[in-house]
Amino acid sequence: MGIYCFLMWLSLVGLYSSVAEGVIGVNWGTMAIHPLPPKIVVQMLKDNGIKKVKLFDADQGTLSALAGSDIEVMVAIPNNMLAIMNDYDAAKRWVDRNVSVYNFNGGVQIKYVAVGNEPFLASYNGLFIHTTLPALQNIQKAINEAGLGDTVKATVPLNADVYNSPSSNQVPSAGRFRADIRDIMTQMVQFFKQNNAPFTVNIYPFLSLYANKDFPFDYAFFEGTSKPVMDNGIAYTNVFDANFDTLVSALKAAGVPDLPIIIGEVGWPTDGDINANTRYAQRFYNGLLPRLARKQGTPLRPNVDLDVYLFGLIDEDAKSIDPGFFERHWGIFGYDGQPKFPMDLSGQQPPSKLLSAAKNVKYLPKKWCVINRDGGDMSKLADNINYACSFSDCTSLGYGSSCNGLDADGNASYAFNMYFQAQGQKELSCVFQGLGKVTTQNQSTEQCNFIIQIDSPANLCSFAMLWLLVLVSWTITTIIV
Numbered sequence: 001m002g003i004y005c006f007l008m009w010l011s012l013v014g015l016y017s018s019v020a021e022g023v024i025g026v027n028w029g030t031m032a033i034h035p036l037p038p039k040i041v042v043q044m045l046k047d048n049g050i051k052k053v054k055l056f057d058a059d060q061g062t063l064s065a066l067a068g069s070d071i072e073v074m075v076a077i078p079n080n081m082l083a084i085m086n087d088y089d090a091a092k093r094w095v096d097r098n099v100s101v102y103n104f105n106g107g108v109q110i111k112y113v114a115v116g117n118e119p120f121l122a123s124y125n126g127l128f129i130h131t132t133l134p135a136l137q138n139i140q141k142a143i144n145e146a147g148l149g150d151t152v153k154a155t156v157p158l159n160a161d162v163y164n165s166p167s168s169n170q171v172p173s174a175g176r177f178r179a180d181i182r183d184i185m186t187q188m189v190q191f192f193k194q195n196n197a198p199f200t201v202n203i204y205p206f207l208s209l210y211a212n213k214d215f216p217f218d219y220a221f222f223e224g225t226s227k228p229v230m231d232n233g234i235a236y237t238n239v240f241d242a243n244f245d246t247l248v249s250a251l252k253a254a255g256v257p258d259l260p261i262i263i264g265e266v267g268w269p270t271d272g273d274i275n276a277n278t279r280y281a282q283r284f285y286n287g288l289l290p291r292l293a294r295k296q297g298t299p300l301r302p303n304v305d306l307d308v309y310l311f312g313l314i315d316e317d318a319k320s321i322d323p324g325f326f327e328r329h330w331g332i333f334g335y336d337g338q339p340k341f342p343m344d345l346s347g348q349q350p351p352s353k354l355l356s357a358a359k360n361v362k363y364l365p366k367k368w369c370v371i372n373r374d375g376g377d378m379s380k381l382a383d384n385i386n387y388a389c390s391f392s393d394c395t396s397l398g399y400g401s402s403c404n405g406l407d408a409d410g411n412a413s414y415a416f417n418m419y420f421q422a423q424g425q426k427e428l429s430c431v432f433q434g435l436g437k438v439t440t441q442n443q444s445t446e447q448c449n450f451i452i453q454i455d456s457p458a459n460l461c462s463f464a465m466l467w468l469l470v471l472v473s474w475t476i477t478t479i480i481v
């Protein structure tokens with residue numbers, strides 16, 4: 001039976017990998033003060049039929065939880081390790097330690113290694129321009145030498161700002177790689193082609209809208225617009241297609257017209273900006289998911305089963321808010337693994353299988369920290385709010401956000417509670433020089449949720465991050481007071 005059994009097994013494996021094609025993937029970021037335990041997240045992925053995840057590192061705890069599942073994984077090398085990976089021995093160690101080691105029966109199905117994360121972002125001012133390509137080459141070489149080159153591909157998730165349309169009317173067919181990195185991009189895409197590796201791009205219609213107040217609102221969604229962009233007889237009615245096809249044109253100009261493209265990130269945030277709310281997020285996904293299910297592709301690449309990773313899986317309340325307050329609200333699930341709105345990832349219409357919540361999530365007790373007006377010196381209130389928000393997430397208080405309608409006391413209570421929850425409800429964390437007190441009464445309003453944190457150990461790494469964030473936190477605290 002030996003050889004037949006083996007062949008059957010091979011064809012089953014082949015079947016399996018083709019099942020994962022086209023099934024929607026998600027980005028699983030873990031920059032949360034109290035991250036959900038990886039085991040709970042993996043179960044949630046399974047319960048929701050999610051078969052592909054993209055990570056931002058190669059964390060051992062995360063990968064151990066994924067071991068033995070049929071979930072396909074993209075692990076990642078953070079930007080700050082790119083320079084190190086210019087040394088081949090270091091790249092080899094990284095691959096040994098973070099890829100090869102999981103390659104066994106019952107291990108982790110690593111399919112991609114993301115080398116850096118948007119390393120050519122214009123706002124990095126060229127910081128990673130000279131280290132990314134050598135890191136990519138070393139990592140792929142190490143993968144090949146480990147004998148995994150057929151199944152594991154190195155790629156580089158890039159922001160859509162690596163290409164543009166220099167023509168005056170900004171049509172997709174004029175797409176080219178950005179002039180300052182054109183040579184490097186050309187070498188990179190040729191390297192992808194040689195290795196049968198894909199191009200990975202992050203496309204954010206929300207950010208187009210956020211960055212430009214004159215951006216036509218309807219063009220960010222998928223229901224058509226009265227003013228399409230005309231390009232050689234093609235009418236572009238949404239920025240997603242136009243953006244994707246600008247890349248298709250740039251690849252063509254760089255000599256690799258058929259290079260496969262992965263959408264590494266796409267999504268819509270639900271709070272932290274006037275255009276970030278569940279209503280618009282739902283509208284966006286309701287347009288995106290069915291067209292992915294129809295394998296519609298785009299005008300320049302029609303009828304393609306796009307490989308897509310949504311951004312993101314869960315909210316991350318310790319992410320940098322440099323890009324904007326919305327940055328902590330990209331999850332299709334909230335911080336505790338509750339779906340934010342009904343949604344069918346398979347794109348069926350009408351929706352049939354809706355998102356199901358994380359199971360076995362343990363919460364802290366139903367206790368909130370609120371303002372105590374008679375307890376202390378009210379002139380110290382502003383300082384205490386600043387302090388609370390420097391070490392927790394107050395982004396929902398911002399303009400246009402879910403908790404923006406609170407009165408002054410509500411604002412203070414919200415800030416105090418976020419700090420109290422971040423600190424795992426430690427008694428001393430609700431003192432605030434006498435201005436705080438603990439209550440068992442739910443303080444939430446219809447719009448604004450006063451959360452109870454989950455009972456997981458605080459993430460010390462995220463906490464260190466929060467300390468750094470203190471430096472930039474004046475932006476939010478000045479809004480609150």
Ligand SMILES: *[C@@H]1O[C@H](CO)[C@@H](O)[C@H](O)[C@H]1NC(C)=O
Pocket residue numbers: 057058059060076090093094097098
């Ligand atoms: C493997 O990945 C982890 C997590 O991203 C990283 O901290 C570690 O340095 C990597 N190992 C090596 C040998 O580079």
Ligand SMILES: *[C@@H]1O[C@H](CO)[C@@H](O)[C@H](O)[C@H]1NC(C)=O
Pocket residue numbers: 366442443444445446449452
């Ligand atoms: C508090 O009330 C809000 C709104 O009614 C509700 O959604 C939330 O689940 C409640 N929180 C807890 C911990 O019971």
Ligand SMILES: *[C@@H]1O[C@H](CO)[C@@H](O)[C@H](O)[C@H]1NC(C)=O
Pocket residue numbers: 397398399404406407408409411479480481
């Ligand atoms: C509460 O905070 C928000 C945002 O920080 C602010 O816009 C609002 O004016 C504050 N409300 C009061 C009554 O102070």
